[in-house]
Amino acid sequence: MFNDGTTIRVEVFLLKEICICPRLSKAMDLLGKRWTALILYQLLEGPQRFNEIESSLPISGRLLSERLKELEKEDIVERKVYSEVPVRVEYSLTEKGRALEVTIREIEKWSKEWIN
Amino acid sequence: MFNDGTTIRVEVFLLKEICICPRLSKAMDLLGKRWTALILYQLLEGPQRFNEIESSLPISGRLLSERLKELEKEDIVERKVYSEVPVRVEYSLTEKGRALEVTIREIEKWSKEWIN
Numbered sequence: 001m002f003n004d005g006t007t008i009r010v011e012v013f014l015l016k017e018i019c020i021c022p023r024l025s026k027a028m029d030l031l032g033k034r035w036t037a038l039i040l041y042q043l044l045e046g047p048q049r050f051n052e053i054e055s056s057l058p059i060s061g062r063l064l065s066e067r068l069k070e071l072e073k074e075d076i077v078e079r080k081v082y083s084e085v086p087v088r089v090e091y092s093l094t095e096k097g098r099a100l101e102v103t104i105r106e107i108e109k110w111s112k113e114w115i116n
Numbered sequence: 117m118f119n120d121g122t123t124i125r126v127e128v129f130l131l132k133e134i135c136i137c138p139r140l141s142k143a144m145d146l147l148g149k150r151w152t153a154l155i156l157y158q159l160l161e162g163p164q165r166f167n168e169i170e171s172s173l174p175i176s177g178r179l180l181s182e183r184l185k186e187l188e189k190e191d192i193v194e195r196k197v198y199s200e201v202p203v204r205v206e207y208s209l210t211e212k213g214r215a216l217e218v219t220i221r222e223i224e225k226w227s228k229e230w231i232n
Contacts, residue, residue, distance in 0.1 A: 021154060021173065021174065023224075023227040026231050029150070031144070035141075036144075038144075103226055106219040107143050107147070108139075110143060110215055111142065114212045114215060
């Protein structure tokens with residue numbers, strides 16, 4: 001439209017303005033899914049078997065399995081299989097998952113103070 | 117079932133075990149809703165008019181209006197009407213909303229580091 005580069009500058013400005021959106025939005029899509037934060041909260045205590053997580057939350061096994069798979073796919077949760085008899089499967093937070101600890105603790109703090 | 121109070125003690129234990137759930141769950145239901153965190157992130161900058169928020173986010177006016185109403189209902193966002201000509205309406209964070217700043221900044225930090 002303009003030969004002096006005005007259009008380009010405007011576009012760069014707009015991109016800068018909304019640059020936080022895709023990442024923050026993606027993060028919230030991940031964390032905001034029902035039960036996800038509670039599963040991560042549970043895993044902050046350390047590696048746990050499927051049954052341990054299941055019995056600590058009022059969630060169905062099917063849904064927990066679905067959420068864990070999503071979190072594995074996002075490299076937030078790690079699934080380790082130990083070749084014992086019977087076989088032992090444990091879920092734990094990856095480095096990316098552990099990096100969420102401050103966030104989850106902050107939400108916990110806020111919810112304790114502000115949610116009845 | 118037992119006359120010695122065993123049942124009651126077991127129930128208290130179970131309630132204690134899952135006591136974080138309802139609050140953390142409610143907090144995540146609130147914050148995890150699509151666009152909510154981004155609207156709050158935007159309002160961290162200070163009071164803003166509807167159009168300002170709308171132009172800073174790729175969100176429809178209808179949806180923004182819906183989210184703001186939900187946040188008002190939860191006492192996280194405040195809507196102030198200034199009787200000027202033309203009338204000025206501004207949205208800002210309440211004390212409960214401002215208490216979310218650390219949380220939102222932490223999610224922002226995490227998303228910058230871990231989300232591509």
